[in-house]
Amino acid sequence: MKDVDLKQILAGSEKLKTNLYGKDFLLTWEKSWDEIVAVLKVTEALKYLHSQNISTRVFGSGIAVSNFRDNSTRTRFSFSSACNLLGLAIQDLDEGKSQIAHGETVRETANMISFLTEVVGIRDDIFLGAGNTYMREVGEALDEGYEKGVLNQRPTVVNLQCDIDHPTQSMADLAHLKSYFGGLDKLKGKKIAMTWAYSPSYGKPLSVPQGIIGLMSRLGMEVSLAYPEGYNLIPDCLEVAKKNAAASGGKFEVVHSMEEAFKDADIVYPKSWAPYAVMEKRTQLLRANDHAALKSLEKDCLAQNARFKNWECDEAKMKLTKKGSALYMHCLPADITGVSCDEGEVAASVFERYRIETYKEAGYKPFVIAAMIMASKYKNPFKVLKELESNATKRVRY
């Protein structure tokens, strides 16, 4: 970021046609390409202003509700940091599983927590078919509350990972790719291998691979999705990727060999997930609270995983990539062979070579989240960013 300035980052922003104001951010493929580009520009601008010690505290007060329906350290910190960067204070919504369910309760709770709330960040990726639906229920409840005068403002819902997409991750990944390769235009024609990888754990969500194929297929890239037979994603997400690839002049393929996907790839993203069918079964069993069957499912699934231990991103497979030097990506934490587990997604030497790059990849996430919020709260976020630079209020003062 040394040689860029705000003017360069925002170049061309005035031509972007966007409709992000007042909208939630739930799936990247619900947003137009101009909107994706706009959020990326705001992301980069916020990161730049932070590096220049310029305050981007656009809220004098206001609450950001953090609603995590499963454990998370990294995304929680990204969300907290993003909200703090803009001047919002975090309030955790720690729901007892029984207390806050769907239906009536969502409608009421959404309003009860929102009287002075500007953002509601939700992570809900455990139940297939439920996470994204829940976010929309919250959004509708907030619409009603705002329209009927219960709320002075309509809080923005941000998807911090659901059963379908993980937009803050895929957008951070795209920001990283843009920076690494020197521009979005440089990505056209590049090959990205989004591949399953072996992990000794089970039940990892589908949202990262689905998010990656749903977003990277829009850049004219060659997206190769690879997994062992049976490790399918949600069929609708593949349809999205197919359509996107066709529209952007790229390619989308599904293969069942890690080697095939890696061949001549510019970028590899090896990451474990559970098969769609298993996630569906698991959702049913979780709902039925059937612990015995869940245990048995886990055992079967781990046994199945173990048949594919060769799906590891090792040095031999990396050699197959373009000039043997594809960019390795991961949403972290990775299962690193010999480091965090005996046998895992990636060889230690490969991971170590790209370790700092994966940290940088993750480093975009707080700014992506802050950008999604700003784009929803301001009709012209670019103008606000320029004013912030002109005012030049120091973040760390004196």
Added chain:
Amino acid sequence: MKDVDLKQILAGSEKLKTNLYGKDFLLTWEKSWDEIVAVLKVTEALKYLHSQNISTRVFGSGIAVSNFRDNSTRTRFSFSSACNLLGLAIQDLDEGKSQIAHGETVRETANMISFLTEVVGIRDDIFLGAGNTYMREVGEALDEGYEKGVLNQRPTVVNLQCDIDHPTQSMADLAHLKSYFGGLDKLKGKKIAMTWAYSPSYGKPLSVPQGIIGLMSRLGMEVSLAYPEGYNLIPDCLEVAKKNAAASGGKFEVVHSMEEAFKDADIVYPKSWAPYAVMEKRTQLLRANDHAALKSLEKDCLAQNARFKNWECDEAKMKLTKKGSALYMHCLPADITGVSCDEGEVAASVFERYRIETYKEAGYKPFVIAAMIMASKYKNPFKVLKELESNATKRVRY
């Protein structure tokens, strides 16, 4: 709030004689009528300024301690939101039940958490005879710390629900009534039915009905308290209501029929609670840690409740009210028949008709809490509010 402005909200405020500065807010009936009116005016002013996007951040820094001795989502959010609105940061005091008890420990802990603290919000409604007492112990410890130079400032204690009163709830309810009927003067002569209602759960605190009869009896209203024989409140609280009614030119009656209370009522507030005698017994058993006897008490109590399933606020009973259109109130969450339980406090159709009104009722709570804080921190909060409007610093900037 469309047609009012700050001048109208604060009209007459200069004539109010108040002594709220530096005082805790523990029971509404410890406050003079002028003081109640003053807190209401500050409440409305803060809500108005928020709706106008004017910052009311009167603290540049400072801690607000959130001390919840039982579970709460709504009141927790209201307190957090209120403190954030004024510029204070929340720090939760999560006491292990053993670690922080009464006596010496309260004295010490109250000071240890208060070096940079402006407000201590306490919710403690489980033990009859204990919650309000605990708040006063904290207050006395803070007095000592401030007088002896341990603390640079005396934090304000705010009662977020105790065994006796729930002043932030009753004040929010009053703000809602004032708005709904168009002024405090319009409430004179109106009939409010504060009635017990059937619930399939047990052990609900007495503080809401006690708070309602203790406050609404001060307005010249006709307060009808109804409950099945045996479901008494704390006797002292009934004495308070009686005296208040006499002094304000209103009425206070106790009846044992929901229908009788509803008859010609302008406002109905049907809500379950546990009998005073049961709460006393329960307190003893909780202190003795007698789980078996607690289980047995719960069983007996639920069986007793079940005898009064007809104490439901249904359409037939609503027809008995003034023109069949009394305002339905509830502190939420309500036990709604066929929605949140099989048989409950209120019929689904009645609740749905007033659902948005109950949300608005709840919406006053953060502003009530903020008003209690401001009234304790500023000798002349009205002057501060006017200055905030003149300065017109935007809350959401740009």
Added chain:
Amino acid sequence: MKDVDLKQILAGSEKLKTNLYGKDFLLTWEKSWDEIVAVLKVTEALKYLHSQNISTRVFGSGIAVSNFRDNSTRTRFSFSSACNLLGLAIQDLDEGKSQIAHGETVRETANMISFLTEVVGIRDDIFLGAGNTYMREVGEALDEGYEKGVLNQRPTVVNLQCDIDHPTQSMADLAHLKSYFGGLDKLKGKKIAMTWAYSPSYGKPLSVPQGIIGLMSRLGMEVSLAYPEGYNLIPDCLEVAKKNAAASGGKFEVVHSMEEAFKDADIVYPKSWAPYAVMEKRTQLLRANDHAALKSLEKDCLAQNARFKNWECDEAKMKLTKKGSALYMHCLPADITGVSCDEGEVAASVFERYRIETYKEAGYKPFVIAAMIMASKYKNPFKVLKELESNATKRVRY
């Protein structure tokens, strides 16, 4: 603080040679005497400005990570309050013990939580040989992240208690002594008795006595460390105290009689701890997760403690001190005979006489922590403090 002003507090500060900028604060004996004095002056200045209602909010935004690896109410509040005083927002890092361990994970997590972080406060005093090591691992990971462009800023690590030192406690104690006796120069030649005391609990950390002898030995004081045979501290810490005493023209002795240590003492600090050998054994058993052996160790250790119930700070022993009126100190909470336990560290009458003084002692801690942060973030914190006074932005506004 009535008669002092900022000028007096900062008198002589321009002559101090310090290298605190950009550095972590992990052990007092890693800091030069000038650096200790500088942190004390910033502490006092912040406390003074707070008492004068002058804002010291030097951060417009930024995260302070609170990483407590064991329970704490007081230190947690001190850290939160300190960060809030400077304008930082707390984000708790609640690590599952399995999720965040040492090695690779520390390296990664330290960066993942730090993209917008200014301070990381760590408390880790359970495992002997581990706590301070962990803090250095975090520091090294942050160095790497900052150098390699992952982080825009290098967060400061503050030791909120480790296995070796408890610098925020000992610095608060020193600030209290300075205030009580009227200046650091007045402490030269004074005798301080840092003594073990009986407690009915077990496994109390060594960091307080080690911190006290490591710091107070630098002032030309006579430091008398007393404990029953076998209740040794970490040998290296005694070496530090010996060297410091020699260099500062003071004395350091180890005795095995509370009476001998109290004789003619100006200050007494009676506090329980577990023997070094027990803590080592306990660390091994905790690592091995050997619950049975831990239970047995606890039992043995309590039995051993019980042999030394006469190590209580009672009125008779207080009579042995200088004019019978030594200053009693404690890091709180103390085990008070007949108050918080049947037999403990201190007699109730002694504690009560010094109770308010112990509160004042504790009251320095938030300001010490804030001073450590400021000294690490600003090349010239004294200049910043003067500017804050000149600007005179009110903390509680209007």
